[in-house]
Amino acid sequence: MGAGDRVVGRTQWCDYPPAALAVPSVGDGMPPNVEAVAARHPDLVVLYNAGPNVTAAQQLERIGIRTVLLDMNRLEDLGPATRTLGRLTGLEQRAESLAQAMDSLTSTAVDRPRPSSTVAFVVWDNPPIIIGHGSYLDQLAAAAGARNVFSDVTAPSAQVSLESIVARDPEWIAVLSDSGTVPAFAKRREWRAVRAVREGHFLLLQGSLFGHPGPRSGEAIRRFRAMLVRNDEGAQHAAPLHQAPNR
Amino acid sequence: MKWTLLVVVAVLALVTSVILGPAAVPLGELLHSDIVWNLRVPRALLAFLVGGSLGVAGASLQALVRNPLADPFLLGLSGGAGLGAVVAIALHVSGPWALPIAAFAGALAALGLVYRLGLIGGAALDPRILLLGGVAIGAFAAAVTTAIVSLADAAELRNAFLWLWGGLSGASWDSVLLVVLYIPIPLAVLLAASRPLDLLALGEESAGYLGADVEVVKRRVYLAASLLTAAAVAVSGVIGFVGLVVPHLARLTWGHRHRVLLPAAFLGGGALLTFADTLARTAVAPRELPVGVVTALIGVPVFALLLRRWTIA
Numbered sequence: 001m002g003a004g005d006r007v008v009g010r011t012q013w014c015d016y017p018p019a020a021l022a023v024p025s026v027g028d029g030m031p032p033n034v035e036a037v038a039a040r041h042p043d044l045v046v047l048y049n050a051g052p053n054v055t056a057a058q059q060l061e062r063i064g065i066r067t068v069l070l071d072m073n074r075l076e077d078l079g080p081a082t083r084t085l086g087r088l089t090g091l092e093q094r095a096e097s098l099a100q101a102m103d104s105l106t107s108t109a110v111d112r113p114r115p116s117s118t119v120a121f122v123v124w125d126n127p128p129i130i131i132g133h134g135s136y137l138d139q140l141a142a143a144a145g146a147r148n149v150f151s152d153v154t155a156p157s158a159q160v161s162l163e164s165i166v167a168r169d170p171e172w173i174a175v176l177s178d179s180g181t182v183p184a185f186a187k188r189r190e191w192r193a194v195r196a197v198r199e200g201h202f203l204l205l206q207g208s209l210f211g212h213p214g215p216r217s218g219e220a221i222r223r224f225r226a227m228l229v230r231n232d233e234g235a236q237h238a239a240p241l242h243q244a245p246n247r
Numbered sequence: 248m249k250w251t252l253l254v255v256v257a258v259l260a261l262v263t264s265v266i267l268g269p270a271a272v273p274l275g276e277l278l279h280s281d282i283v284w285n286l287r288v289p290r291a292l293l294a295f296l297v298g299g300s301l302g303v304a305g306a307s308l309q310a311l312v313r314n315p316l317a318d319p320f321l322l323g324l325s326g327g328a329g330l331g332a333v334v335a336i337a338l339h340v341s342g343p344w345a346l347p348i349a350a351f352a353g354a355l356a357a358l359g360l361v362y363r364l365g366l367i368g369g370a371a372l373d374p375r376i377l378l379l380g381g382v383a384i385g386a387f388a389a390a391v392t393t394a395i396v397s398l399a400d401a402a403e404l405r406n407a408f409l410w411l412w413g414g415l416s417g418a419s420w421d422s423v424l425l426v427v428l429y430i431p432i433p434l435a436v437l438l439a440a441s442r443p444l445d446l447l448a449l450g451e452e453s454a455g456y457l458g459a460d461v462e463v464v465k466r467r468v469y470l471a472a473s474l475l476t477a478a479a480v481a482v483s484g485v486i487g488f489v490g491l492v493v494p495h496l497a498r499l500t501w502g503h504r505h506r507v508l509l510p511a512a513f514l515g516g517g518a519l520l521t522f523a524d525t526l527a528r529t530a531v532a533p534r535e536l537p538v539g540v541v542t543a544l545i546g547v548p549v550f551a552l553l554l555r556r557w558t559i560a
Contacts, residue, residue: 163268
């Protein structure tokens with residue numbers, strides 16, 4: 001939106017764009033350290049709308065600092081959040097064009113690739129916790145042309161039994177991994193019952209890009225799609241090797 | 248008759264656990280299914296062994312500290328295990344077995360500290376000192392754990408708690424093999440102490456007069472029961488109520504003689520946990536309930552009934 005030079009504080013988690021790192025950190029974001037925030041003398045504080053932040057917002061308002069709570073849970077939250085920020089910063093026009101780009105990520109008019117691959121998002125291995133229908137990652141997968149095998153689970157995330165993962169047999173296991181390495185559970189014997197684990201079919205998603213919705217959601221979708229396509233081609237190349245000679 | 252019934256219940260719990268699951272496996276293919284062989288069977292066996300161990304550890308500790316509310320985790324072990332797991336995650340120790348090993352080490356550290364406290368000033372494992380020491384060490388470990396979780400920035404830390412209360416999802420033939428090799432020794436030590444444990448109920452002095460070497464028995468029982476519990480935590484996290492309720496149920500039916508009470512507590516604990524885990528896996532499939540929730544949901548009403556019986560009697 002072009003308001004970067006007006007940012008006077010960030011949370012320790014805000015690491016994009018790289019220029020953000022030059023802004024002083026005021027600590028954690030859930031809830032923020034209210035005194036550290038006030039010490040930066042902001043005109044406006046933007047918080048993620050969740051339990052502990054609601055109290056913090058009231059505290060900030062009480063000491064006369066304007067505070068806004070934004071819902072940022074799903075793709076469709078991005079457009080409204082952008083417009084709100086545009087209004088509050090007086091950059092309505094630039095915000096509007098960005099908001100339209102954000103809206104287009106969810107609009108049905110966009111040619112959705114037909115889901116050709118199946119994926120399970122595993123956020124924790126013991127007990128296995130997966131991503132369900134109510135979440136941002138489920139939306140990302142759909143937009144990138146993959147079907148989340150647990151999209152019948154309505155909650156954003158849920159504990160499931162390993163057996164259900166085996167039975168639903170996803171082609172890919174997607175994990176958030178900042179190190180870019182295959183998770184340790186891949187070596188555990190009980191996880192080898194999952195075909196995608198045995199075959200090493202992991203999609204390693206970098207947390208800062210894929211972990212939450214934001215201006216880079218479009219890039220996240222493109223990257224996700226690229227990973228699926230690249231891996232599909234790899235699989236096709238490999239396929240003839242597995243065919244019996246007399247077939 | 249009582250024994251036949253208990254064995255039938257135990258076998259039934261194991262068989263149901265293998266037949267039922269969130270994935271539909273036809274009965275005819277049960278013996279050839281990868282899901283059954285590599286996931287359900289080891290999980291059922293692990294549930295049974297862990298439940299049995301907790302039952303025996305609970306029965307022995309209740310006799311040792313002469314307190315009906317004693318449970319295997321009362322003496323600081325769950326706090327120690329939780330701290331171990333969180334430290335491993337905060338230090339980015341990786342590897343498929345990192346968490347179980349760290350939790351086991353944490354439980355052993357808590358065990359050692361409480362044991363040492365129990366000997367302070369010639370206290371000779373006085374039950375009151377053991378209970379107080381256990382609660383204090385547990386609270387201290389929990390405080391350090393919470394401090395690490397709130398200060399460190401590893402996103403996985405929250406999940407350490409999930410793991411700690413996690414239950415039996417990590418079951419594999421590896422963990423079953425480990426437990427099968429490990430638990431016979433503490434179990435044998437406890438069973439061998441059944442006669443002196445009977446005598447301890449009369450008070451330490453009387454037990455001494457009747458020929459029990461009270462000091463040695465107390466040390467052996469405390470260490471063996473805690474080592475059983477530490478292994479249970481390492482492979483399955485903290486599973487409540489099995490070690491509290493099952494010994495009482497067994498005592499109501501089999502009386503106070505530990506030679507029969509301990510085997511009954513083993514079979515009963517095994518059956519209860521196996522049954523609870525089957526419910527946890529299937530009740531809300533494909534989702535899964537934490538097994539500790541199910542054991543508490545079954546265990547608390549039973550326990551309430553027991554309390555009622557005691558207060559009326």
